[in-house]
Amino acid sequence: MRIVLAGMMWCLAACVAFANTAEVPVMAEQKEGVVDAQGDTQGLQAWLAAFRVRAAAAGISDAVMDSALTGLAYDADVIRRDRNQAEFTKTIWDYLDTAVSDDRVSNGMAALRKQAATLQKIEDTYGVDKEVVTAIWGLESAYGTFRGSVRTVQSLATLAYDGRRSAFFEGELLAALKILQAGDTVAANLQGSWAGAMGHTQFMPSSFLAYAVDFDGDGKRNIWGDDPTDALASTAAYLAGYGWTKGAPWGLEITLPAGFDYDQTSERVKKPVANWQAMGVRGADGADLPDHGPASVLLPGGARGASFLIFSNFQVIERYNTADAYVIAVGHLADLLKGGARIKSGWPRELRALTLDERLDLQTRLTAAGFDTLGVDGKMGPNTIAAVKGFQKARGIVPDGYPSLDVLNRLE
Numbered sequence: 001m002r003i004v005l006a007g008m009m010w011c012l013a014a015c016v017a018f019a020n021t022a023e024v025p026v027m028a029e030q031k032e033g034v035v036d037a038q039g040d041t042q043g044l045q046a047w048l049a050a051f052r053v054r055a056a057a058a059g060i061s062d063a064v065m066d067s068a069l070t071g072l073a074y075d076a077d078v079i080r081r082d083r084n085q086a087e088f089t090k091t092i093w094d095y096l097d098t099a100v101s102d103d104r105v106s107n108g109m110a111a112l113r114k115q116a117a118t119l120q121k122i123e124d125t126y127g128v129d130k131e132v133v134t135a136i137w138g139l140e141s142a143y144g145t146f147r148g149s150v151r152t153v154q155s156l157a158t159l160a161y162d163g164r165r166s167a168f169f170e171g172e173l174l175a176a177l178k179i180l181q182a183g184d185t186v187a188a189n190l191q192g193s194w195a196g197a198m199g200h201t202q203f204m205p206s207s208f209l210a211y212a213v214d215f216d217g218d219g220k221r222n223i224w225g226d227d228p229t230d231a232l233a234s235t236a237a238y239l240a241g242y243g244w245t246k247g248a249p250w251g252l253e254i255t256l257p258a259g260f261d262y263d264q265t266s267e268r269v270k271k272p273v274a275n276w277q278a279m280g281v282r283g284a285d286g287a288d289l290p291d292h293g294p295a296s297v298l299l300p301g302g303a304r305g306a307s308f309l310i311f312s313n314f315q316v317i318e319r320y321n322t323a324d325a326y327v328i329a330v331g332h333l334a335d336l337l338k339g340g341a342r343i344k345s346g347w348p349r350e351l352r353a354l355t356l357d358e359r360l361d362l363q364t365r366l367t368a369a370g371f372d373t374l375g376v377d378g379k380m381g382p383n384t385i386a387a388v389k390g391f392q393k394a395r396g397i398v399p400d401g402y403p404s405l406d407v408l409n410r411l412e
Helices: 037-057 062-069 076-087 092-099 102-114 116-126 130-141 152-162 166-182 205-211 229-241 273-278 312-318 324-337 356-368 382-394 405-410
Strands: 251-255 296-298 307-310
Touching: 037 062, 037 152, 037 166, 062 152, 062 166, 076 152, 092 324, 102 116, 102 130, 102 324, 116 130, 116 229, 130 229, 130 324, 152 166, 166 205, 205 229, 312 324, 356 382, 356 405, 382 405
Parallel strands: none
Antiparallel strands: 251 307, 296 307
């Protein structure tokens, strides 16, 4: 269970490639959140001069660098959004309210109809269900209506110069230049989100290099234009590359029996479906469980929220974005586009998500209490969930691993 949400494919495992980079100049100091735009633009230009040497060594031509890197300015808004995005936290129910809203579903149905022939051809070619491709399209750009208008090269250069994740973003900047050198688009068209994700389905440049395809046969891998064909096919190629199983579910809503051992939940615990069946786990409608290979029980909203049995396709969607809420949203939206039912269980809507400071405090207190989270980073990943479970068991609380305010308060 990872409640912190991420928006783009640059999150964790979604990144395909990193560049080997040398030490880079330290950015100009920012004090009390004040950005010296002019000073940092000068610093960025000095950084770019050094970067050009590394890019040339990687095979990027002077002509491409001249067209893409000349006149770049430090983008303070990109840094502001990067600094603040760690604070962006929602409960899964708040996230799903938007991600799988009635409008999102109806617009998805319309997109499926409009692109029916293309999506069917993509499904036949890559073996990835068209509804899943459409669901990702819907979450990433509202079916192409919000593809982003931030200059990709400028964003990546700013983030690489910034220093917080310089190696990663320098690798993405180099990948963006390779896209331009390959002739798929020109620098003016290379636009997307503030973090460098691009096009209808928000590919990072490295993911583009690894998986983008020219599905319409015009000689270019165009994920930016009004025609979504190449972007949708590239998304299918991406999922196929990570082992998507056509026709198999990502997961399904389940009911848990009385007395269920909540210590058996999380992606770390995988069992044959027959084992879960023998433990009394059933579908949300009480039916027997379908067998699609080893599965895990996931409680994204704790013991009082909906429960899911998740299969290998869940992990494939995770390659796009590692947040559980995102994966469930994509899977659930795809199910709804297939005519499936909405999640039946309720959510503990009176609870709120922890702030970043509270998440850091939770990890600090858990570790001090003897339940090591193996780091204090504010991310509610599997190590923190395991620590929460350990604390809950020690206190006689249902060990569902949910990082609630109640758990934090009990650690005082």
